[in-house]
Amino acid sequence: MTNGSQPPGPVAHPQRDEAIAAAYAGGTSQAQLGRRYGITQQRVAQILKRHPEAKQARQALDDQRRREREAKVESQRQKRAVSRKHARRHGTDYRYQLGCGCLKCRAAHAKLWRDWDRRRQEL
Numbered sequence: 001m002t003n004g005s006q007p008p009g010p011v012a013h014p015q016r017d018e019a020i021a022a023a024y025a026g027g028t029s030q031a032q033l034g035r036r037y038g039i040t041q042q043r044v045a046q047i048l049k050r051h052p053e054a055k056q057a058r059q060a061l062d063d064q065r066r067r068e069r070e071a072k073v074e075s076q077r078q079k080r081a082v083s084r085k086h087a088r089r090h091g092t093d094y095r096y097q098l099g100c101g102c103l104k105c106r107a108a109h110a111k112l113w114r115d116w117d118r119r120r121q122e123l
Contacts, residue, residue: 017047024048025057
């Protein structure tokens with residue numbers, strides 16, 4: 001360094017860096033990439049700074065996954081709402097299990113067990 005030269009920087013690995021950017025855009029986490037390539041998660045983040053298109057693609061993928069997850073949760077919420085509505089009616093096993101002893105609920109409970117026993121015997 002006495003001759004005025006710059007200190008050596010990090011070694012460039014363009015093929016590895018491109019592979020890291022592509023894998024990150026495909027959904028692989030920074031920690032997984034660090035383990036795969038034997039570098040730190042911080043180094044992966046530094047590499048990704050030089051590849052903004054990978055960050056944008058990853059953001060789009062994360063947004064799509066979030067929308068799918070929200071749609072699934074909403075679907076499950078609607079199914080539960082329908083089943084709760086059904087459970088309020090008499091003549092269901094669920095209502096019997098909650099303690100209702102009316103004739104309709106007892107009959108529904110008995111039918112459920114008859115069907116279960118028939119299916120068990122068929123196996």
